[in-house]
Amino acid sequence: MGLVQFISPRIGGDWSMSCRNHQSISLLKMARMWNVPLPVQCRKGLCGTCAVRVTPQGKQQQLCLSAFERQTLRCLGKLPAVLDSEGQKPWKGPYWRLACQCIVGTGDQFFVAF
Numbered sequence: 001m002g003l004v005q006f007i008s009p010r011i012g013g014d015w016s017m018s019c020r021n022h023q024s025i026s027l028l029k030m031a032r033m034w035n036v037p038l039p040v041q042c043r044k045g046l047c048g049t050c051a052v053r054v055t056p057q058g059k060q061q062q063l064c065l066s067a068f069e070r071q072t073l074r075c076l077g078k079l080p081a082v083l084d085s086e087g088q089k090p091w092k093g094p095y096w097r098l099a100c101q102c103i104v105g106t107g108d109q110f111f112v113a114f
C-alpha cells in the first residue's frame with residue numbers, strides 16, 4: 001500500500017494529510033481522491049502548475065520522469081541536476097515532480113510539499 005503525506009498551509013489545521021492508495025495512480029488523482037487542494041490546470045504535464053516537492057520515505061525509489069515532465073521541469077528550472085539523459089537515477093530527493101505525471105506505486109511512501 002502506498003502512503004503519501006501532503007504538507008501545505010493550503011490544507012489548514014496541522015498542514016498535513018496522510019493518504020493511502022491500493023493501486024498505482026497519479027499523485028494528482030490521489031490528491032483529488034482525498035480532497036487535497038493541489039493547484040492544477042492542464043493535467044498533461046505542460047503548464048507546471050502542479051509542481052510539488054517530493055521527498056521519499058524509507059527505501060530509495062527510482063526517479064522516472066516522462067518526456068513531458070522532464071521538459072516542463074527543465075523549462076521551470078526545477079529539473080534535478082543529478083539526472084542522466086534518460087532521467088534515471090536513484091532517488092534520494094527531495095525533487096520537484098509534476099503531480100499530474102508522477103505515478104504513486106503501491107509500495108511508494110513519500111512526503112509531498114506544495
Ligand code: FES
Pocket residue numbers: 039040041042043044045046047048049050051072098099100101
Ligand atoms: S497540471 Fe499542468 S503540468 Fe500538471
